[in-house]
Amino acid sequence: MLAEIEQQPEALERTLREVLPRAEALRRRLEGRRPAVIVLVARGTSDNAATFGRYLLEITTGLPVSLAAPSVTTLYGAAPRWQDALVVGVSQSGASTDVNVCLETARAQGAFTIGVTNESRSALAGLVDEVFPVLAGPELSVAATKTYTGQMLGFYLLAFALGAPLDTERLREIPETAEAFLSLRSEVEQLSERYRFMERAVVLARGLNYANALELSLKLMETCYVTAERFSTADFRHGPIALAERDFPVFLWAPPGPTAAGAAEIVEKLGELQAETVVMAPVDSPSLAKATRSIVLPSVPGERVARPADLYTPIPYIIPGQLLAAALAEQKGLDPDQPRALRKVTQTL
């Protein structure tokens, strides 16, 4: 898992070099032709990447996005009217039966389909109109890391293809920024010892980084067997905050931009409740002052000028989360590459 976390800058660089020209060509082809809705189909970590894609696509293209509920099609045999939709399947292996059944249904209706996958020769790749390959190389750990960030990059490229006003220069800087975030490793490893006996936790974020809360929570469950809940900071206040008591551990991201003020409020509120907060934020974040522990994040190119300011943060920001899950698994004497009861490719209908 750690080796694959460290391969991310290289994997992102390779994917960008290969797929950016395709995205540019697709952008020209699609000009003036916009789908009525974008439907994203995925499971597990890929579904977390799709959640990122959902925010990115709605914010930057203005198209409404629906995260598909595959069982509607696979179990109930209903086929939502997707003929005017762009349907995107996301799967590391390209071998998920439920994702592929949804894509087949969409194609049969005449929808334009795209596949984001690490396996260019997979069933998924053979099914879709256009493949956005994730060139992460073989992922051997059951806990997905480099394919998650690769899929996130795929969504930037897809948003660009759909006409989003993204700066390709900023996209080209992502691998280097990811490299800078890997330097957090020893600091995160030291911090992880404190959570050696943690059994429960909550992970929070909002907006473009919300998917990272889902992903860190999933990694804590898979690799550390921590019962890790995940919420948007807003949903957390609508009920689950009742969980927070003295010493209850809450991990959260406080990126620059539109979600910063809400993050600072919740850190303050959790401080009043004497919960333990671990805040991941850039050095000038107002959330850091009230945090129990903090991971100060390197700056992300463009965060002073990008609109929104957190636009290019989600890929580097998951890295301290991945490092934390890997380090904590080690603290707990667990093998993050082979979680109990799991295999790399899960088949569900």
Place this chain on the structure above:
Amino acid sequence: MLAEIEQQPEALERTLREVLPRAEALRRRLEGRRPAVIVLVARGTSDNAATFGRYLLEITTGLPVSLAAPSVTTLYGAAPRWQDALVVGVSQSGASTDVNVCLETARAQGAFTIGVTNESRSALAGLVDEVFPVLAGPELSVAATKTYTGQMLGFYLLAFALGAPLDTERLREIPETAEAFLSLRSEVEQLSERYRFMERAVVLARGLNYANALELSLKLMETCYVTAERFSTADFRHGPIALAERDFPVFLWAPPGPTAAGAAEIVEKLGELQAETVVMAPVDSPSLAKATRSIVLPSVPGERVARPADLYTPIPYIIPGQLLAAALAEQKGLDPDQPRALRKVTQTL
């Protein structure tokens, strides 16, 4: 909370009597006019009802549904193109700023808007083209129960208005079925003692009953301070099942119909892992044999003939979940009406 749980048959009856004629009139008005997509906007328990609505609407009307991410509009200032959408706001109080901002944005674009709310004189009700009132009467407990099932009923009526082939006779039987399910109270109270010291749990369901897993998990967090995770049985297998170990408590619904086989498989798998399973299922369910504990559910009219067989199960099926949360709060010496750190109306942007 218990009093409000027991008011549900009456509240459902009142809502049905008032809103079914409106839904019938709207069905005639909307004939031949179908939106490109349905967007549902909600928070907290209302968001769980919206998740039910999502499955029901996609399965019975074939229209794609998107659960809105309010922050896209409220924080990022982006307005997804909703002019061809039907936008439905769901809020007990009708006073949620974020839901109302999304509805205003949708109306300004020309979208047809509907509000499902317990407060007919609320800001939300004043904003929308059509109100589907939930006539649950005042809900005083912070933990929402009767407004949740009232909102679910609102979604049946909305699906009917959009042309779904629902049997109004079956809808009229829902209050009586809910009454029958209230008879589980003493059995559930007895069972609850076993979980007096439970700190973590997982709640599972799938398809039309998936929203009930979200709702029971939220109730366990709010009223019992149990760290209760929630997953679809399919997503659970894609990672979080690693949590399951000897004695780990998993609550799940195993309704008749398309999701029954998958539920039985997961109960068997959890049995192999020596987890503790609490299965809520009708008497002939294959899931009961391998359950650690079970709550045998009364039959739901139509479950032998409805297509799908679980179509009319979700409203009565949440009732043992609500009873369990209320009884467990009592076992733990907590006041479910006044959870710590919560108020009845939560304002987020």
